[in-house]
Amino acid sequence: MHHAVPLVLRWMEQRFPGAWADGASAQVVFVAPDGQKITAADNRSVIDTAVGDMAHGPQVAGAVNPFTAKAVSEDGSTAYATVTYKVKADDLTDAGKKTLEDAIQQARDAGLTVEVGGTALATQPAAGGSAEAIGVAIAAVVLLITFGSLAAAGLPLLTAIVGVGISIASIMALGSALGLSMTTSTLASMLGLAVGTDYAVFVISHYREERGRGHTPQEAAGLAVVFAGLSLWGAVDDEHVRLLNYRPVLPC
Incomplete structure (x- = not known):
C-alpha cells in the first residue's frame, strides 16, 4: 500500500495543479432547508454555482463539487465541497478569501445553511495578546x-x-x-x-x-x-x- 502513495500524489498534482499538502484548504458544508433534499434541482443549482465561483477564485488550485465526488449524506440533507489552494493560509490574499466568502454568502442568500472549515479563513492568533x-x-x-x-x-x-x-x-x-x-x-x-x-x-x-x-x-x-x-x-x-x-x- 505504501507504493500507492506516490501515485496518489501524482494524481493530485495532475487533478489540482499547484496544490500541495501544506497548502490552504476549505471544507464548505451545505445543508438543505427543512423538508428539502440537498440534491433537489434548485439546491443543486445553487451549489454548482457556488463551487464554480470558488474554483475560479485567485490562488485556487481546484474545487471539488460534492455531486461529482458523491460527498452527500445518506439522508440527502447535506453535502460538502473541498477547495484547495496553491499557497499556504498565510499567503492567501484578501481577494482570494473574499471570493470564497462571497460564494458562501450567495448560497446562504439562496436559502441554504452553509458553514466553512479548514485553514483558508482561519485567523492568525496575534502574538503578544x-x-x-x-x-x-x-x-x-x-x-x-x-x-x-x-x-x-x-x-x-x-x-x-x-x-x-x-x-x-x-x-x-x-x-x-x-x-x-x-x-x-x-x-x-x-x-x-x-x-x-x-x-x-x-x-x-x-x-x-x-x-x-x-x-x-x-x-x-x-x-x-x-x-x-x-x-x-x-x-x-x-x-x-x-x-x-x-x-x-x-x-x-
Missing part, C-alpha cells in the same frame, strides 16, 4: 518574590521580552520564505517568555548556592552559568535522541 500579558504579570510576581528586588526581577523579564521581540520580527520577515506555520509566532512568544524567566530563576538560585559554599561572586557566577548551560545542553541532547528514535507509522 492577553494570554502573554497575563503570563508576564505572573512571571513578574514570581520573580519579585524570588529575587526580592525590582531590579533583579525586571532584568530577566526585559531580556526575555527583547529576545521574543527579535524572534517574532525574524519570523515575520522570513516566515513566508521558510514556510513557517501561522502559530510559530505564538509558540515563539510563549517559549521565549517561559525559558527567559525560568533560566533566570535557575541561574540565580544556583549562584546563591555557590555563594553559600564560599565562592567569590565571579566564581559563583561562572559556575551558575556553566551549570545552566550543561543542563540545557543535556535537555536538548535528550530531545534529539528521542527524535532519532521516533519512527512515524503511516496508515495503509
